[in-house]
Amino acid sequence: MKPTAHSRILILDFGSQYTQVIARRVRECQVYSEIGRHDITAAEVEAMAPKGVILSGGPASVYEKSAPQIDLQIFSLGIPVLGICYGMQLMARHLGGEVEFSARREYGAGILHIDEETPLFHAVGEQMDIWSSHGDKLTALPTGFRAIAHTENSPFAVIEDAERRLYALQFHPEVSHTPRGKEIIQNFLFRICHCAMDWTMGSFIDEACARIRQQVGDEKVVLGLSGGVDSSVTAALLHRAIGDQLTCIFVNNGFLRENEPEIVQRVFGENFRIKLKYVDASERFLKLLEGVTDPEQKRKAIGLEFVRVFEQATEDLLAKDRADKRPHAGYRFLAQGTLYPDVIESVAIGGNPASLIKTHHNVGGLPEKMHFELVEPLRQLFKDEVRQAGLQLGLPNEIVLRQPFPGPGLAVRILGEVTPERLRILREADAIVVSEMQASDWYYRVWQSFAVLLPVHSVGVMGDQRTYENTIALRIVESQDGMTADWVRLPYEILARISSRIVNEVKGVNRVCYDISTKPPSTIEWE
Ligand code: XMP
Numbered sequence: 244m245k246p247t248a249h250s251r252i253l254i255l256d257f258g259s260q261y262t263q264v265i266a267r268r269v270r271e272c273q274v275y276s277e278i279g280r281h282d283i284t285a286a287e288v289e290a291m292a293p294k295g296v297i298l299s300g301g302p303a304s305v306y307e308k309s310a311p312q313i314d315l316q317i318f319s320l321g322i323p324v325l326g327i328c329y330g331m332q333l334m335a336r337h338l339g340g341e342v343e344f345s346a347r348r349e350y351g352a353g354i355l356h357i358d359e360e361t362p363l364f365h366a367v368g369e370q371m372d373i374w375s376s377h378g379d380k381l382t383a384l385p386t387g388f389r390a391i392a393h394t395e396n397s398p399f400a401v402i403e404d405a406e407r408r409l410y411a412l413q414f415h416p417e418v419s420h421t422p423r424g425k426e427i428i429q430n431f432l433f434r435i436c437h438c439a440m441d442w443t444m445g446s447f448i449d450e451a452c453a454r455i456r457q458q459v460g461d462e463k464v465v466l467g468l469s470g471g472v473d474s475s476v477t478a479a480l481l482h483r484a485i486g487d488q489l490t491c492i493f494v495n496n497g498f499l500r501e502n503e504p505e506i507v508q509r510v511f512g513e514n515f516r517i518k519l520k521y522v523d524a525s526e527r528f529l530k531l532l533e534g535v536t537d538p539e540q541k542r543k544a545i546g547l548e549f550v551r552v553f554e555q556a557t558e559d560l561l562a563k564d565r566a567d568k569r570p571h572a573g574y575r576f577l578a579q580g581t582l583y584p585d586v587i588e589s590v591a592i593g594g595n596p597a598s599l600i601k602t603h604h605n606v607g608g609l610p611e612k613m614h615f616e617l618v619e620p621l622r623q624l625f626k627d628e629v630r631q632a633g634l635q636l637g638l639p640n641e642i643v644l645r646q647p648f649p650g651p652g653l654a655v656r657i658l659g660e661v662t663p664e665r666l667r668i669l670r671e672a673d674a675i676v677v678s679e680m681q682a683s684d685w686y687y688r689v690w691q692s693f694a695v696l697l698p699v700h701s702v703g704v705m706g707d708q709r710t711y712e713n714t715i716a717l718r719i720v721e722s723q724d725g726m727t728a729d730w731v732r733l734p735y736e737i738l739a740r741i742s743s744r745i746v747n748e749v750k751g752v753n754r755v756c757y758d759i760s761t762k763p764p765s766t767i768e769w770e
Contacts, residue, residue, distance in 0.1 A: 249275040250438035253293035256587075257281045257301030257329050263584060263724075265297055265327070265417045267625055268425060273440035274432050275623075278587050287318030294434035295323040298330025299416060304379050305332045306344050313337075323408040323435045325363075331411035332379050335402070340385035348378040349396070354418060357392040362434040363410050364391065367426050369422070374420035375413060392743050406588075408435060444631045451620045452484035458486055459576055464618055465557055466578040467532070468493045470507040471648055473580030473621060476629050479636040481578055482517050482621050485616045490518040491557045494549060497525025497607055497666070498652030501674040510642055520560060524552045532654060538770035541661070546653040560705055569581070577615035581622050582629060584724070626724070646691045647725065655770040659698035664751070669696040670713045671749045679741045680719075689731050690722035694745070695758075695769045705752030712753040719757075720767055728762040 256262045256278050269276035277291075280297075288296065293369050296317060314339055318324060326334040332342045355373045357364050373394070380439045381399040384390060388409070392401035400413040410431065416424030434440045464481060468474050476752040482490045492509060504521070525538045531544050556733050557574055621629055633643035653669050654661050672694040680686035695716040703710040717738070722728035742755040758765075 248296045248362075249441050250436075251291070251398070252276040252295050252432065252436065252438065253288060253291060254278045254297045254299060255281045255283065255313065255330075256304065257299050257331070257333070257660070259300035259327075261415060261417050262299040263456060263587070263625070265299060265428075267627070268417045268428050269297075270442055270625070270628065271425070272429050273431055273442045274438045280588055281311045281313055283314070285314045285320055286320070288314075288317055292521075293322060294438045295325065295431065297431075298324065298326040300328030300330060303329060304344060305329070305336045305342055306379070308666060318409060321408075323431070324410070325431050325435075326409075326411035327415060327417070328375070328377050328413065330526055331402070331413055332377075332381065333362070334409065334411050335381050335385045335388075338385035338388070338404075340381055340388070341383035342379050342757065345378045345380060345383045348376065350376045353394050353396070353414070353426060354399055355392050355394055355414065355657070357388065359391045360389050361401075361405070361410075363401070363403065363430050365430045365434055367423050367430075371423045372421065373414040373416075373424075374418050381413065395607065400600070407741055410435070437472075444628065444635050446633060447628075448480065448483070451480055455481060455484035455618060455620055456560075458618060459488065461488065462575040463573065464489045464576040464578050465574045465615075466491045466561070467505065467553055468511065469648075469650065470499075470642070471580075472626070472629060472633065472643060472645060473582060475511075475580075475638060475642045476633040476636065477578055477621055478511060478517060479515065479633065479634040479638050481618070482515060482521065483636060484620075487518060490520060490560060490574070492520045492522060492553060492560075494516050494552050494556070495521070495523045495525050496528045496545065496549065496552075496652060496654075498654040498661075499529065500653065500677070501670050502656040506641065510639060515637075520556055522552060522556050524548075527552070528654075529661065529663065529666075534660065537658050538655065541654055541770065545654060552701050575616060576618045578618040578620070580629075581619040583621075583623055583625055586622055644687055646686070646689075647695075649768055655768055656693065656695045658690060658696065658769060665696055668749055668751050669694060669711060669715075672696070672745050672752060675744045675748065676717065676741055679737060679744065683734075683737050683738065685719075686735065687732075690720050690725065690728060691767060692717075692719040692731075694718075697756075701754050705753065710753045713751050714754045714756060715749075715752050716756045717720060718767065718769070720762070722762075722767070725767065726762075728767050730757075730759045730761065 252274055254265050254276055256755045266276045266278050269666045312332055353373050353375055356370050380397050384402060387404045388402045390399050394400045397413055403410045415421055416427040466478055468478050478491050485598055493507055503687055508521060528548055530733050531548055535541050570740055630643050649655055657665050657669055676692055676694050695718055697714040697716055699714045700711050701714055719731045719733055720728040721731050738757060745752055745755050
């Protein structure tokens, strides 16, 4: 974590499921934020030179033996600190206050009454709706602090020591259930920390290009382009930075959605004129999955084969360069679309599911023996920022706003064996889902909407004929980050249209079901 010229806010993570939300809220105010572990030392904080520090909430009680701690010197650095929930209790407990242990957690909405003037509550009025989730509560002020606001249950819902610039809130300003929470965050950033609003996508792109040029020099870079948002934005950014030093490899594994190879070739090959090597390996992959029905075996086989195909493609590129007697024949760098949530060093406190990284989703996984150095220009960004960067780089909506799609593609949406015929059925059904969702504008309002082919035949009737054919399940979910999800209450008319089109237009399907399970306990994908 090297200091940059930006104003930055450091958020120390005590295991709250909202830590990343805090970071995003700060960035929405155009201030760069970074998440650090709670056990970072004061010297490390000082070296990073943040304009302010925010202590996140967390599931622990400050009285537990294993409660996550903080280097107390951080409170004496002269850098403003804002403690939220657990962060407040920690601050209070260590600075001479009293915290009352409570075995019961209180969740929910409340009203905050603001009793004193403070820059933290500048222009927010005398009371506001808030949302809290806490067990312990503050019963005596720490030395040098005063109470700023109270709630029905708590006389010390907001406290401050203006001289040392230490502030703390019992509630969560970062969540949407605290409607004016963003103003409190803005007040902290601009009235207390005096941050500059210098985190914009334009400035990010310029700086990222300069960094890429510095890292890569005049060497060549290879990138596995999947057509998903992350690898697409990585490609566009690298192309802006180093032009023809970048070559993208796009592998068609045979499990892509309808028209996907064409879209990627059109956007990147024709519009952007990026050097694009298209490898159609679909037959190889299909052969590989003959007789395979176990979901994990499918995923593994596809992952390993992808690596082999990718290796072969880079060797072919090299061979061609040598034949053409081009200088710099080697590809020293491999670019990847790694995002910030993948690199945050997570703390798993109290089994918080938000902190578990799902390794199988970090596509790439190329072996170390390939001896590439990595270029990961999106490492600092959240997904919504990647989308903004993509639009600024001139990528079309059909790429930037597309829904997530798993690396193993349609293969994990065909339950049971993957055959050319079953692929055809799913691909056609899926295209109908996509087109109806887009036509009704729901495509962009949900996290994912897709078809799944079940290994179930059932009886139907078509004309005077009895049929015995396949079943398609529709999976349409809303989610913030894919970690949890709920099924979308889609209007019946749209469900009706999708269902009727699928049974009428896709040969081999006579039944459509709607998946109404949440994640957890289900997952979004069926395999
Ligand atoms: P699950 O099924 O675990 O999916 O609830 C959560 C999110 O991750 C996507 N997903 C993948 N993405 N490679 C990916 O890049 C994969 O292998 C993969 N498997 C699942 C899924 O579509 C959903 O958005």
